[in-house]
Amino acid sequence: MEYYTALLRELEDYAACCGIPIIGRAGAELLCQVAVERQPKQILEVGTAIGYSTLLLLAAVPEARIVTIEINRQRWEKAREMIIRAGAAERATLLLGDAGMLLSNLDGPFDFVFLDAAKGQYLDYLLKLLDKLSDGAVIVADNVLFRGWVHSEGFVPRRYRTLVKRLREFLAFITADPRFTTTVCDIGDGVAICTFRRGIR
């Protein structure tokens, strides 16, 4: 465990040095807490970066397997290196590419999904995943309140307006669709936790 903790610290330092966004401490605690409670068997992570949250999830649920997607080759290579060093290569499938393209080809079913890639694409990701979610699957989505702008009626800088609009559409969907039971936690940059129930109309 000490070795695993050292790998996580190494990734935190690497992320800080290279300006790579990884989940913050409060979000990480919540993510792991939900994973421990739900004990998923098949996790899907959208947005691997350098494998920090991947390693957190694998440690939180030692029986789980994970499929994780990253578009940036350098980050994907770093994640692969760290997952091998963690001795977790047999439990992890690391896909390199655009999640928007890859999701439709995944097999599933997944009982835990962590959305943490392009924030403006969350609804698109979710719609592509609907037939790959098991009954009772949990979806955790990070940064859903994006700098407080998603729930605010105040000024949003022009270059973030589309992203904020799309996050609002994502939240509206998971709040209104009866198949989802959703809680939005105002921690970090905002974390949505949804439970999916198949068959509810």
Ligand SMILES: C[S@@+](CC[C@H](N)C(=O)[O-])C[C@H]1O[C@@H](n2cnc3c(N)ncnc32)[C@H](O)[C@@H]1O
């Ligand atoms: C916030 S970081 C992920 C952090 C990681 N989940 C963690 O907490 O350790 C988001 C990542 O999503 C990747 N990404 C952005 N758009 C993507 C896409 N369309 N498909 C796959 N990955 C994407 C970025 O390259 C970036 O590394």
